[in-house]
Amino acid sequence: xxxxxxxxxxxxxxxxxxxxxxxxxxxxxxxxxxxxxxxxxxxxxxxxxxxxxxxxxxxxxxxxxxxxxxxxxxxxxxxxxxxxxxxxxxxxxxxxxxxxxxxxxxxxxxxxxxxxxxxxxxxxxxxxxxxxxxxxxxxxxxxxxxxxxxxxxxxxxxxxxxxxxxxxxxxxxxxxxxxxxxxxxxxxxxxxxxxxxxxxxxxxxxxxxxxxxxxxxxxxxxxxxxxxxxxxxxxxxxxxxxxxxxxxxxxxxxxxxxxxxxxxxxxxxxxxxxxxxxxxxxxxxxxxxxxxxxxxxxxxxxxxxxxxxxxxxxx
Amino acid sequence: xxxxxxxxxxxxxxxxxxxxxxxxxxxxxxxxxxxxxxxxxxxxxxxxxxxxxxxxxxxxxxxxxxxxxxxxxxxxxxxxxxxxxxxxxxxxxxxxxxxxxxxxxxxxxxxxxxxxxxxxxxxxxxxxxxxxxxxxxxxxxxxxxxxxxxxxxxxxxxxxxxxxxxxxxxxxxxxxxxxxxxxxxxxxxxxxxxxxxxxx
Numbered sequence: 001x002x003x004x005x006x007x008x009x010x011x012x013x014x015x016x017x018x019x020x021x022x023x024x025x026x027x028x029x030x031x032x033x034x035x036x037x038x039x040x041x042x043x044x045x046x047x048x049x050x051x052x053x054x055x056x057x058x059x060x061x062x063x064x065x066x067x068x069x070x071x072x073x074x075x076x077x078x079x080x081x082x083x084x085x086x087x088x089x090x091x092x093x094x095x096x097x098x099x100x101x102x103x104x105x106x107x108x109x110x111x112x113x114x115x116x117x118x119x120x121x122x123x124x125x126x127x128x129x130x131x132x133x134x135x136x137x138x139x140x141x142x143x144x145x146x147x148x149x150x151x152x153x154x155x156x157x158x159x160x161x162x163x164x165x166x167x168x169x170x171x172x173x174x175x176x177x178x179x180x181x182x183x184x185x186x187x188x189x190x191x192x193x194x195x196x197x198x199x200x201x202x203x204x205x206x207x208x209x210x211x212x213x214x215x216x217x218x219x220x221x222x223x224x225x226x227x228x229x230x231x232x233x234x235x236x237x238x239x240x241x242x243x244x245x246x247x248x249x250x251x252x253x254x255x256x257x258x259x260x261x262x263x264x265x266x267x268x269x270x271x272x273x274x275x276x277x278x279x280x281x282x283x284x285x286x287x288x289x290x291x292x293x294x295x296x297x298x299x300x301x302x303x304x305x306x307x308x309x310x311x312x313x314x315x
Numbered sequence: 316x317x318x319x320x321x322x323x324x325x326x327x328x329x330x331x332x333x334x335x336x337x338x339x340x341x342x343x344x345x346x347x348x349x350x351x352x353x354x355x356x357x358x359x360x361x362x363x364x365x366x367x368x369x370x371x372x373x374x375x376x377x378x379x380x381x382x383x384x385x386x387x388x389x390x391x392x393x394x395x396x397x398x399x400x401x402x403x404x405x406x407x408x409x410x411x412x413x414x415x416x417x418x419x420x421x422x423x424x425x426x427x428x429x430x431x432x433x434x435x436x437x438x439x440x441x442x443x444x445x446x447x448x449x450x451x452x453x454x455x456x457x458x459x460x461x462x463x464x465x466x467x468x469x470x471x472x473x474x475x476x477x478x479x480x481x482x483x484x485x486x487x488x489x490x491x492x493x494x495x496x497x498x499x500x501x502x503x504x505x506x507x508x509x510x511x512x513x514x515x
Binding site for chain 1: 403430
């Protein structure tokens with residue numbers, strides 16, 4: 001674990017935190033423009049966070065320690081994943097610390113704590129959100145694991161740096177059937193886990209239809225700021241993971257500052273393109289009924305399963 | 316009882332943080348049994364775990380440290396925010412319903428209900444909904460009872476049929492060998508004849 005490697009990891013965290021709210025603002029702007037509205041400025045999520053950090057914290061009488069701990073765990077797990085995932089360089093210091101499975105379970109840790117926090121206040125809405133989130137997670141998680149398995153079979157490693165390097169070494173694997181199938185499966189899961197349409201409506205404010213918003217109803221002030229930032233971070237981390245696992249070109253294979261600068265530009269372009277695609281598609285689709293969501297996730301599981309099967313037969 | 320739970324979960328947490336301490340004993344155990352391991356399956360330097368078959372590494376200790384560092388950093392940012400005031404004891408959000416009791420909380424049944432509905436075909440839950448009406452008018456509901464019972468799918472589809480097969484097998488065996496020495500001698504005689512016929 002070298003000093004420059006740790007510097008790269010910290011740089012990734014700082015970059016992700018700086019970019020995440022802007023990216024969400026951009027997605028809202030694209031959506032607003034396509035719907036014929038002007039929409040809030042792109043920097044609005046940052047302003048919201050700043051405003052929330054200055055607000056008073058209100059804590060319900062029924063809550064316990066889980067309620068206070070959950071925002072910290074959620075933001076810490078998202079930030080740690082941002083440090084591990086090779087956004088800038090394949091020579092990240094934390095590459096041997098956690099492989100792709102560890103990354104998935106770190107993200108799951110955040111989801112579980114958010115659900116616990118939703119239950120902790122003892123309100124009907126928090127319980128409803130937690131129950132729905134866990135239902136979706138329980139169906140999405142097998143897909144993630146199977147899709148990752150397909151990726152690790154084709155590159156012979158579950159370490160993110162190794163997977164990215166192997167795709168860089170053999171560019172044809174990026175267009176192989178197992179890679180495309182795994183990409184499709186992970187894309188569906190990304191949409192489910194980050195609470196985008198058609199699984200959850202990020203702009204929903206009606207209690208009966210919410211999933212993510214229902215769990216954070218009780219939060220206010222700085223805690224809410226942390227949760228919002230964590231949600232933005234998770235979106236960027238998922239999109240960055242998708243982008244760099246399947247289209248790794250542009251990533252630095254060294255830790256030289258100039259290469260890192262180029263890699264930052266490349267990954268920003270990739271994430272922005274993915275986010276813009278999601279924002280545009282969201283304009284044209286409506287939220288699925290809750291009990292139709294499992295069908296979507298089951299389809300993604302089938303894709304992931306096919307990816308594993310294909311990678312064994314084509315290996 | 317709680318001491319047992321705490322002790323077991325303590326062991327789980329310790330192993331989760333430092334699985335490297337078990338790597339060497341497990342390795343010795345696998346090398347004793349011939350034909351299982353060709354070389355060490357796991358290499359470790361105390362902090363990192365490295366699989367030798369494929370390129371995969373993990374360091375639970377550093378992951379936990381990283382998580383703790385990030386949490387402390389987040390806490391520091393929140394503490395530095397301009398307002399330190401925290402108002403405790405406010406009522407929870409009830410969508411306009413101000414009085415909330417423990418009866419409105421999500422129970423285990425209601426928490427698992429969506430998942431149970433998704434896996435309806437596998438779990439086959441038995442659901443009973445009893446609605447009592449007021450005697451004056453059928454339009455007014457007096458009480459609703461909701462019961463949900465899920466039979467263990469593995470027990471009913473796998474273990475019980477397997478046990479039944481084993482019991483039938485045992486019953487058959489008991490009929491064949493009932494403790495009579497004459498019967499056993501007859502069996503050996505017949506077996507001998509069959510072996511002689513086959514090997515002729």
